[in-house]
Each structure stands twice: as structure tokens, then as C-alpha cells.
Amino acid sequence: MKLITRDTDYAIRALRYIAAHKDSIVSVAELVDRLKIPRPFLRKLLQILNKEGLLESIKGQGGGFRLCCSARKIYLVDLMKIFQGDLTLNECRFKKLLCPNTKTCLLRKRLNRIEKYVIKELKSITLASLIGEADE
Amino acid sequence: MKLITRDTDYAIRALRYIAAHKDSIVSVAELVDRLKIPRPFLRKLLQILNKEGLLESIKGQGGGFRLCCSARKIYLVDLMKIFQGDLTLNECRFKKLLCPNTKTCLLRKRLNRIEKYVIKELKSITLASLIGEADE
DNA sequence: GACAAATGATACCATTGTGGTATCATTAGA
DNA sequence: TCTAATGATACCACAATGGTATCATTTGTC
Numbered sequence: 061m062k063l064i065t066r067d068t069d070y071a072i073r074a075l076r077y078i079a080a081h082k083d084s085i086v087s088v089a090e091l092v093d094r095l096k097i098p099r100p101f102l103r104k105l106l107q108i109l110n111k112e113g114l115l116e117s118i119k120g121q122g123g124g125f126r127l128c129c130s131a132r133k134i135y136l137v138d139l140m141k142i143f144q145g146d147l148t149l150n151e152c153r154f155k156k157l158l159c160p161n162t163k164t165c166l167l168r169k170r171l172n173r174i175e176k177y178v179i180k181e182l183k184s185i186t187l188a189s190l191i192g193e194a195d196e
Numbered sequence: 197m198k199l200i201t202r203d204t205d206y207a208i209r210a211l212r213y214i215a216a217h218k219d220s221i222v223s224v225a226e227l228v229d230r231l232k233i234p235r236p237f238l239r240k241l242l243q244i245l246n247k248e249g250l251l252e253s254i255k256g257q258g259g260g261f262r263l264c265c266s267a268r269k270i271y272l273v274d275l276m277k278i279f280q281g282d283l284t285l286n287e288c289r290f291k292k293l294l295c296p297n298t299k300t301c302l303l304r305k306r307l308n309r310i311e312k313y314v315i316k317e318l319k320s321i322t323l324a325s326l327i328g329e330a331d332e
Numbered sequence: 333g334a335c336a337a338a339t340g341a342t343a344c345c346a347t348t349g350t351g352g353t354a355t356c357a358t359t360a361g362a
Numbered sequence: 363t364c365t366a367a368t369g370a371t372a373c374c375a376c377a378a379t380g381g382t383a384t385c386a387t388t389t390g391t392c
Contacts, residue, residue, distance in 0.1 A: 223366090223367070224367080224368080225366095239368080243368075243369065243370080246369085247369095253367095254367085255367065255368045255369080256366075256367055256368080257365065257366045257367055258367075259367045260368085261368090
């Protein structure tokens, strides 16, 4: 079980690079060259990030991508939500239904504690912090 | 992303029941009746638990399963390892190889902290604690 | 205006993991 | 000997993951 999937991972790599070069427009070609991520796959990810409003795209010759906003305002959990869906480590479904005895189940209690911690920690991670910039 | 898969979940349900009836031999039929888990699937899980040494099996008429040892000595992480493989939330592979800059990667640092906590917490969960018995 | 360099949109595909089912062999109590 | 139990093993359907391929559209440059 992995906390982040490859999509999220690649997206972070790309965003880190773009954030570190925030004064220029970064093209897919440049990212492929630096990050060694398969070009068509990277393009798909960037298009998703654009649709989701995290990246701004510039079409045409000389085009590329840049951050929509400050790296301090981009959170890892946003990426995870985009590429991995909602962050529920511990949703107990039994035969498609939510397990009825969630309240009394001792296992759920333990796992919920863990989940709360993980989510709290993940929510504190910004793109800025991943490139060594202070969060404010 | 889920912390535990259905295999693990069902295995826990079965083990909990068996642990709570530790003075008798519990048959698959009984477990199916009480837990409503698909019989062939449950059988497979029990056979694995038997092979892995967590359950002792008694063949023939009147046969069934019982715990190999005290519920205090059975850990959730053992089950997770059996059914889900090694517990690494944060192994960063890039093109099949371990990512070379694990040491400097700020993301890895953050995720490693989370992983350490999760593993520590999971390691503290015994089967006994899941049926409300003290761990000693 | 034509061309080329860029992204947008979309459809497809292979592999793996998850969550099962089916079948036959073996053991042992009544 | 019959039957109720587990052991072993092979198979299967669906979804998620990790991609690829292709064509349309936009825009700067000559």
C-alpha cells in the first residue's frame, strides 16, 4: 500500500520544477528533459492540473505552463485528491454497505486515530515546503 | 487508498470470532453463518492463516480451526504482511529503481515521518485488543 | 498567410491487484 | 464405508494503475 501513487508523484516532481522556475514558462519538452518522465503521460498529468486550476497553460509556440498561484497555497492533499480520490484510509465497507458496527468496532477506533494523524500531517505539506521554501 | 484490504479485514473478523471462542473448534460453516463471508473465499483465507502458522486446523468430521497461540501474540501487522505484503507506505521507485535522491528529497522526509508513526501504531494492535481483552 | 511549435481532448491499451469461484484430493469421526 | 470436514490448486472478472496514440486547436515567427 502506498501513500502516493505515481500520478501524484510525477505531478509533484513537475510542480516542484515549475515552482522553482516561477519566472518563466516551462514547456513539456523542458520537463521531459529534466525529469525523465514519459512525455505523453506527463502531458496528461499537466492537462489535468490545468483543468483543476493548479496550473495555467499558454498555448502556441513558446507556450507551456506556470503555477496558477503561490507554491505556498498548493497542498499535497489537493494533488492526492485529484489523482487518488478522497483520502479515506479507513472506510469500512461490508458488501458494498458501510459496515454497521463502525461505532463499536475496536479495530475502526484504532485505525481512525491513525487516519486522523496521517491526514493532519499531509494537510500541512505545501508545494513550497517541498522545494525548501518556508511556508510563510 | 485503504490501510487494510478485504482479505485482511475478513481474516480479522474470522480470527476475532475464533479467539472469542477459544475453547472450541470453530468450523468454516459456523464462521460463514456468523460472519456472512462468502464460504470459498473464507476457506482460502483460513487455509493461508493455517499455512502461516496463525491457525491450527483439525481435519475430518467435527474438524475446524483454533488459534495457534494466545490472541495477545497475534499482531495486526502480521496479518497485513501476509495478505498485503510488506508495509511500506513510502517506497519511492522511479522507473523500477529505488529513487536515487531519497536522502535529499523533502517529500520523502515528510512521508517517512508519517510512515514511522503509522507502523508504530499498527504494531501495537493485537488480536486480543480487538476483542476487548487487555494486552497483558 | 503558412508553417511549426506548443497545448487540448480523447480514446485506447497492458499489467497488476483485488475479490472472488470451482474442483478435486485428503483426512478422520460415526 | 459414508460423510463431514479441511488441503491444494487453478481459474476468473473487474477495477485501478501506468501508461500510449492520435487528432484538434492555438499562437508566435518568418
